Amino acid sequence: MSLRANIILKEFGITxxxxxxxxxxDGICSFLIDEEYDITLIADSDEKIYMYGVLANTTIEDAHKQALVLISANTYLFSSAELVCCYESQAQAFILMKVLNLDNLTTNIIEESIDKIIDTIKNVRSTLAELEL
Structure with missing residues (x-):
């Protein structure tokens, strides 16, 4: 894990x-925002931090109900916020993922990325509720 990742996370924590x-x-930092939004940061050895936000908890058996809607949203999510939606089988959840490069990473970029993930979670959850999925 990168020393730079540790430094930037500590700086973010202070803010x-x-x-x-x-x-x-294991290079993982997880936290809950507003008791509703589960965010995880994972540092790797390639000078990147992977940011995950839990979109919807669902078993693999029930995931198919939401999968087509979420997969079809991927193009929009990536082009508008550089987010990708995928299913994490260990967590049994659909997650939104964003890759942050450490080269130019600041605490403001981390905060803006978290805000984008939370806004996207709100919008997608609302759409899923409207579709009754």
């Missing part, structure tokens, strides 16, 4: 009032 924010030994 959020969580000065002890850090990656665990």
């Amino acid at each position: 959020q009032g969580v000065p002890d924010m850090k990656f665990n030994e």
Whole structure:
């Protein structure tokens, strides 16, 4: 895991009032925003941080009900916010993912990315509710 990733996460934590924010030994940092939005950051050795936001918890058996809508939204999500929707089988959830390169990463970029993920989660959840999925 990158030293730069640890430094930028600590700086971000300080701006959020969580000065002890850090990656665990596996390079993972998870937190809940507004008791509703589950965000996970994963640092890798390639100078990237993968940001995940849980969109919808669903078993693999029930995932097919939402899959076509979410897969068809991928082009829009990627072109508008560089987000990708996928199914994470271990978490049994559809997630939104964004890749952040450490080269030019700042605490503002992390905050803006989290805001984009949360806004997208709200919009997609609303659409799924309208479609009764």
